[in-house]
Amino acid sequence: PKKRTLAVIKPDAMEDHREEILEEIRGRGFSVTQLKETVLSREMAEEFYKEHREKPFFSQLVEFMCRGPCMMLVLSKENAVEEWRAMMGPTDPDKAKETSPQSLRARFAADILHNSVHGSSSEQHAEEKISFIFGDISTDAELTSD
Ligand code: CMP
Numbered sequence: 001p002k003k004r005t006l007a008v009i010k011p012d013a014m015e016d017h018r019e020e021i022l023e024e025i026r027g028r029g030f031s032v033t034q035l036k037e038t039v040l041s042r043e044m045a046e047e048f049y050k051e052h053r054e055k056p057f058f059s060q061l062v063e064f065m066c067r068g069p070c071m072m073l074v075l076s077k078e079n080a081v082e083e084w085r086a087m088m089g090p091t092d093p094d095k096a097k098e099t100s101p102q103s104l105r106a107r108f109a110a111d112i113l114h115n116s117v118h119g120s121s122s123e124q125h126a127e128e129k130i131s132f133i134f135g136d137i138s139t140d141a142e143l144t145s146d
Contacts, residue, residue, distance in 0.1 A: 004033070005080040006129040008118035009071035011064065017108045017116065018071060020073065024104070028087060034074035035136050040066050048132065060113055072133050081126055084119040091115060 007025070011019055025032065040048065045065040052058050075084055089096035090105025093115060096106035109115040120126035 002076050002078055003080040004130060005075050005084050005126045006120045007075050007084055009075040010116055010118060011068035011070060012110060012114040013108050013116035014069055014071065014139055021104060028091055029077055031076040031142060033076045036072050038072060039067050039069050042066055057113060066112060074130055074134065081120055085125065088117045088119050
């Protein structure tokens with residue numbers, strides 16, 4: 001059965017890599033069932049990353065995510081969470097270059113903070129973040145069709 005994940009193209013990748021990332025997402029067989037470009041407010045970014053509130057990089061992370069537009073996407077596919085995470089590669093692009101040179105972060109990310117893309121870490125997180133960003137779209141036709 002198809003599952004959903006939330007994907008984000010972060011501000012550092014929006015200008016130069018957005019189209020290539022979108023093409024690659026579709027080329028790998030994901031359906032993009034929701035999509036919106038948005039500039040996160042500080043409050044939204046803090047809420048979105050609340051699990052990281054205690055981390056030393058939290059304020060930098062919030063700052064970065066608010067600095068320009070992000071692309072928010074709901075991706076639908078079998079094993080969507082894992083498949084999108086594999087496409088992104090490890091959080092740290094230096095590690096990504098070693099272990100998965102074809103991944104988006106290996107190719108586009110500058111450093112561990114400015115790492116170009118985000119993806120939910122579990123199905124439960126995905127549903128929570130999708131509701132937060134898009135409101136309740138649980139009747140999504142793609143999801144209920146099988
Ligand atoms: P993401 O997958 O969106 O989840 C949390 C984000 O915090 C991560 O991508 C990076 O943008 C950032 N991040 C994670 N670890 C670090 C770190 N050690 N230093 C700076 N930023 C980090």
